[in-house]
Amino acid sequence: MVNDPQGVTEGKIAKKGGPDLEPNPRKYKRVWPVVHPTASSESPDGDDKVAFLNLANAPLLGRGNHSVVHRGALRLPSGIDAYTPDGSTAVAAKMGFPTRGARSLLAHEAGVYNQIFGEANVVGSEDADDGAEGSNKDSGGGKRHLMEHWTGVNLLTPDITQPVPVGAVVPKLFGYYVPTDEAEEAIKSTVTEAGQTRKEELDGDDYWGYSSYDEDELNEPAETTLSPILLLEDCGKPIKPHEMHIDDRTECLSFLVRLYLEDMSHSSFYPRNIMVQPGPLSSAPKDRTMQNPSFRLIDLGRADHWRMHTQREVERYKKKHGKDLPEERLEIGPDGYIRDDVEYTPEQREWKTIALNWARAKQEEICRGREQLLMERWG
Numbered sequence: 001m002v003n004d005p006q007g008v009t010e011g012k013i014a015k016k017g018g019p020d021l022e023p024n025p026r027k028y029k030r031v032w033p034v035v036h037p038t039a040s041s042e043s044p045d046g047d048d049k050v051a052f053l054n055l056a057n058a059p060l061l062g063r064g065n066h067s068v069v070h071r072g073a074l075r076l077p078s079g080i081d082a083y084t085p086d087g088s089t090a091v092a093a094k095m096g097f098p099t100r101g102a103r104s105l106l107a108h109e110a111g112v113y114n115q116i117f118g119e120a121n122v123v124g125s126e127d128a129d130d131g132a133e134g135s136n137k138d139s140g141g142g143k144r145h146l147m148e149h150w151t152g153v154n155l156l157t158p159d160i161t162q163p164v165p166v167g168a169v170v171p172k173l174f175g176y177y178v179p180t181d182e183a184e185e186a187i188k189s190t191v192t193e194a195g196q197t198r199k200e201e202l203d204g205d206d207y208w209g210y211s212s213y214d215e216d217e218l219n220e221p222a223e224t225t226l227s228p229i230l231l232l233e234d235c236g237k238p239i240k241p242h243e244m245h246i247d248d249r250t251e252c253l254s255f256l257v258r259l260y261l262e263d264m265s266h267s268s269f270y271p272r273n274i275m276v277q278p279g280p281l282s283s284a285p286k287d288r289t290m291q292n293p294s295f296r297l298i299d300l301g302r303a304d305h306w307r308m309h310t311q312r313e314v315e316r317y318k319k320k321h322g323k324d325l326p327e328e329r330l331e332i333g334p335d336g337y338i339r340d341d342v343e344y345t346p347e348q349r350e351w352k353t354i355a356l357n358w359a360r361a362k363q364e365e366i367c368r369g370r371e372q373l374l375m376e377r378w379g
């Protein structure tokens with residue numbers, strides 16, 4: 001349930017309001033993450049499933065080219081209290097402008113966060129990490145380290161030559177919610193997609209098979225007034241690279257490399273999309289300082305994945321040659337590294353080019369990232 005007296009969920013910046021705003025309840029339903037029925041013994045639709053998001057007088061955290069982000073107060077269903085005076089926790093609520101493109105970008109972004117998060121019920125389950133043959137290693141948190149804080153350092157050579165902290169890269173996902181009128185449709189299609197994804201995944205194929213955004217829709221009016229809501233961890237303010245120590249800038253660059261290791265690219269790596277707040281987050285808020293900053297990379301609306309890249313390339317090939325590109329992948333990975341002293345078929349060469357283009361795009365993004373972070377080129 002969302003309290004939205006100022007119409008923020010329409011994708012607008014809230015007008016100034018007083019302390020006595022009339023409550024305006026709006027009902028939303030969670031689409032992602034999908035919680036498997038066996039994850040909880042509670043009734044599927046009971047009150048124990050209702051969370052409250054208060055957006056009355058919600059401070060504006062920022063505004064992009066496609067969305068507004070407000071800080072809201074989230075109170076979870078009974079039994080799950082935050083250790084705050086009123087039991088609520090501060091979250092970043094991202095809503096798309098009223099254009100189809102903005103809403104598609106938001107949905108795409110939510111899908112990416114969801115893929116990183118994996119399946120909700122696998123957390124802590126006994127067989128989550130057993131590594132058994134056929135176990136669903138991607139869906140139960142294979143990429144979730146990107147949202148988790150780990151202690152220690154990471155060596156990410158050759159792109160980064162010194163060790164970097166191995167904290168979270170992106171904000172935690174608290175959920176992607178749609179207004180209830182559309183909820184049934186959205187949930188139906190998501191369940192189908194999730195079902196397909198799971199099947200394809202088990203077949204070893206197309207894990208990233210959800211639909212992407214469409215550039216042509218960017219300025220068309222949205223189909224619905226209310227925007228879906230993407231609820232994320234509140235990550236602070238954008239960084240200012242010229243005020244930062246080189247170690248901190250290196251840590252921010254490491255986010256790109258961490259994504260690449262999961263076959264993802266960000267495609268929008270700018271200081272305005274890298275947030276900082278006082279840390280460490282393991283301490284109580286009053287004990288956090290900027291001596292221990294906590295960084296996060298936000299805005300995954302244009303994030304890409306190797307599988308999505310190959311799908312697009314296969315479609316492009318079909319358009320150009322009027323036939324399918326056979327699956328002759330030569331055991332190449334996204335780094336495009338295959339032997340050059342072997343005679344390859346034209347189709348195999350095509351696959352090599354696809355992989356090399358992906359690898360080149362990643363390297364170019366790292367170069368641009370260094371420029372954005374005012375770091376010298378080396379290596």
Ligand SMILES: Nc1ncnc2c1ncn2[C@@H]1O[C@H](COP(=O)(O)OP(=O)(O)OP(=O)(O)O)[C@@H](O)[C@H]1O
Pocket residue numbers: 061062063064065066067068069092094171232233234235236237238268272273275298299300301
């Ligand atoms: N999780 C968050 N925590 C704190 N602030 C955030 C968060 N997410 C977004 N913001 C703020 O909102 C601004 C806009 O968010 P974001 O960049 O995700 O929007 P966008 O419309 O997708 O961007 P773009 O213009 O790149 O398309 C950010 O620059 C940042 O200031």
